Amino acid sequence: MTHRHGPFTLAFCLAMLAAPAAVAAQEARLVGRLPDAQRTQVDAILVAARSAGLPTEPLVDRALEGAAKGAPPDLIVSAVLRLRGELDLARGAFGDTASAAELTAGASALRAGATPVDLARLRQLRPGQPLTVPAGVLADLASAGVPMAAGLDAVLAIAEDAADADYVAFRRNVERDIALGASPVAAVGVRLRAVSDALASTGGDRSVPRKRKP
């Protein structure tokens, strides 16, 4: 009997030990928003992401977005899984210390057409500085019709000196020019020269304090 009960008892004990962790891994906000089967799958993705050191909040948000928009549950699961992969790639490019906001912005840039190598170059040019806004602007430019190569060149060209406010102003001006009829490439070129000149004339010393290379 002892021989027969040994494995069962061991499995039971392991299950009991794991149960609280599984319960804790359930995302309460998904209860009632997703069918149980798909919610379990999403919970599993969350557990895996958490164990990999990835932020789970964007994943939960994506599942909630799909539920709010009435998407098929399986599509929601695949969207969450895709985002999890993008966050992982962004983390690989930005480094382990990247914040959740940076990783989300990086994932958005990846989806817009940037590559992990592009993001890594951005990280390299802005050591110690937040990357959320530059990565977001990169995605914004692509969405506005700027070819990824041109947008990336512009974002990287001012990466060392530009503050977040410079990036925001740059994006706003480019989008405005495009809205007024300029070609995306011409708009980004004109505005890049303008912001580069401004940064050069001020030595990059903008209203937002900027860290410099040693």
Next chain:
Amino acid sequence: MPSPRRVETGAYLESGNHRLALRVTIRRRRAVATLAACCSCFGSPLDAQTTATLDVSASFVEYDGFLPSGAAVFSSALRHDGRSVSAGGAAGWTVFESGNQILQATAAAAWLNSPRSDRWRLELAAASGISKYAEEPVSGHVLGRTRLHLLRERTGGWLSIATGSSSGDSAGVPLELSAAAWSLQEDLTLVGTIAAVRLAQYRHMDLQGTARWTRAPVELEIRFGARPWTRPTAEWSGLYGDASLLLSLGRRISVAVGGGSYPSDPIRGLLAARYVNAGIRVRFAGADAGQTSAAAATIAAVRRLAPDDTRRARLEIAPSGNPRTIRVYAPGARTVELMGDFTDWQPVALMRGDVGAWETRLPLAAGVHRVNVRIDGGGWIVPAGARPESSEFGGQVGVVVVR
């Protein structure tokens, strides 16, 4: 200008930045006049779109030197507005009490250059039109126009020169010089113009103000002006003004009513008249039925020049504070809702604020956020101020970066 034995009348329309001319030639003094003014057809100049409309209206008009008359007007228009190029065409059929008919067709196109600076833009436009009234010969015109626009955030102005030729009675090479200033508010657009016109021996100067007020489902346009000077002095001069109201009854049907007076336009063959009209507009394509008045021509030109974010629901997030104030500018909206990752994708109703603004206060951390907005219970859209991104779940989602 019209002689006692031969007069011209008609109406014009502008589509986006370009002006089309609907020209009617009437030889007989007993011929009743047209109500072609109500043929004007405008769509709200949203981002690139195609607009197609059909109008059926009843009119009562009294032209200078003519008896008042009723008319039935059937017209259709097709227009495409892109970011740099607009093109359109229109056709109309007018049946008067006398049984006389007018067939008209117009076409026009305009091109706006890519901006070389924040402030200045160049516009080139061409328009042509032909008309056939009763047994009279076909008349037509071709006009070309150049405008230099000065743009600021919500104000601007232009200098314009137009010339061309006419194959009708007032044949010659016309010249029209004009200048304008405009202001674009959330639900109100104001335009002031001054224009000088020369055609053969004819001269005149006009001062004109135009206002458009929009609050769904109503659009109201008012135009008023003065012609203080004409040559020869026997030609019409004085004050004029008209108003039109467009009431939307749904996605495709609108009711249009209008009335007032307008001055003669020798270049486009327009005779001074007083009128009232009422009709139905059916929209087959496009986001907005648009106004029906002549004043809409000027308004449409202005609104198309404005940056995109001045023409549709616009999202603004306060740069600091926690919770942050989130505003959606949606003039004319009855309800505005917002949902995003910061609401756990649960719809949140916004409260009506000032001048077309709807707002709420929500905790919002720095970072990238996804958001959609719903106006008047319609579909979930991406407001201006948010980057549209294709959503795996269908449609688009707005992405904003909060610092």
